[in-house]
Amino acid sequence: MGLSPDPNNDPELEEPELEEIVIPNDFRAVRKPEGVILQKLEKHKYSKDAIFAVRLAFQEAISNAVRHGNGGDPNKKVTVGIAVDDKQAVIEVQDEGPGFEPDSVPDPTLPDRISLPSGRGIMLIHAYMTRVEYNKNGNRIRMIKVNE
Amino acid sequence: MTAETNADHGLRIDVRTEENAAVVTLFGSVGMEEADDLRNRLLEVADQKPRVLVVDMTNLDFICSIGLSGLVASCLRCWRHQGVVRLVRPKPAIHNILVKTKLTVLFEIFSSPEEAIADSG
Numbered sequence: 001m002g003l004s005p006d007p008n009n010d011p012e013l014e015e016p017e018l019e020e021i022v023i024p025n026d027f028r029a030v031r032k033p034e035g036v037i038l039q040k041l042e043k044h045k046y047s048k049d050a051i052f053a054v055r056l057a058f059q060e061a062i063s064n065a066v067r068h069g070n071g072g073d074p075n076k077k078v079t080v081g082i083a084v085d086d087k088q089a090v091i092e093v094q095d096e097g098p099g100f101e102p103d104s105v106p107d108p109t110l111p112d113r114i115s116l117p118s119g120r121g122i123m124l125i126h127a128y129m130t131r132v133e134y135n136k137n138g139n140r141i142r143m144i145k146v147n148e
Numbered sequence: 149m150t151a152e153t154n155a156d157h158g159l160r161i162d163v164r165t166e167e168n169a170a171v172v173t174l175f176g177s178v179g180m181e182e183a184d185d186l187r188n189r190l191l192e193v194a195d196q197k198p199r200v201l202v203v204d205m206t207n208l209d210f211i212c213s214i215g216l217s218g219l220v221a222s223c224l225r226c227w228r229h230q231g232v233v234r235l236v237r238p239k240p241a242i243h244n245i246l247v248k249t250k251l252t253v254l255f256e257i258f259s260s261p262e263e264a265i266a267d268s269g
Contacts, residue, residue: 027180027181030179030180030181046159049240049241052210052241054211055210056210056245059179059180059212060212062180063180063212063213063214076196108249109248109249109250111258114226114251114253114254115220115223115224115254116220117217117218117220117221117224118213118214118217120212120213120216120217120249121212123248123249124213124245124248124249136268148238
């Protein structure tokens with residue numbers, strides 16, 4: 001299950017070649033790809049705020065993939081795609097689950113949902129990244145942060 | 149007064165308890181790996197039924213949504229005994245998360261643990 005860019009997205013932005021890292025379906029496996037991402041962001045002189053934002057969004061995406069997409073199944077994998085240059089950081093996370101419908105996720109900031117312990121991950125990804133896209137199946141998220 | 153430390157992974161949790169208050173001081177980062185440690189520790193402290201549970205975030209650099217879940221869970225646990233959870237000095241990046249998620253509705257923010265405890269009446 002490779003990560004293939006969607007050429008139907010913004011034609012003004014070149015499709016980056018993604019470095020692919022496949023990790024076990026385990027929270028502890030996040031360190032390796034996260035380290036690669038943070039190193040690339042620093043190399044390309046992204047701001048502290050941007051690095052914080054990408055780290056947060058990446059952790060949320062991995063968390064969703066491990067817990068919800070792959071249902072905590074230790075036999076499944078998560079595939080991470082990374083492309084960082086001076087203009088933008090593109091991070092993709094794909095699980096082996098059936099996918100989900102992003103629009104079906106309720107807004108965690110609604111008054112009757114504020115005190116619920118969970119459900120903030122997707123909202124945070126959208127709040128902190130410049131652009132967020134999903135594949136048709138809903139099991140791959142592409143997160144883009146423009147270097148401003 | 150008691151004090152103890154959990155230095156697993158990138159998070160250190162110091163806990164200090166007083167008569168009607170507990171102060172949980174966080175150092176480092178609450179990512180996916182550390183979030184369960186935080187949640188478990190906060191719930192343990194909440195179960196001691198302090199009137200105010202203070203979470204000192206002065207030295208916290210990062211928190212993910214699972215970490216936030218632990219904070220909210222401890223808040224709900226404290227409400228059972230009419231207690232409250234109060235936050236101290238989150239850094240701007242973390243304060244921004246609290247604002248975006250509207251968790252500032254649940255958590256009052258103070259400038260020091262002493263102020264947070266003193267305001268508990």
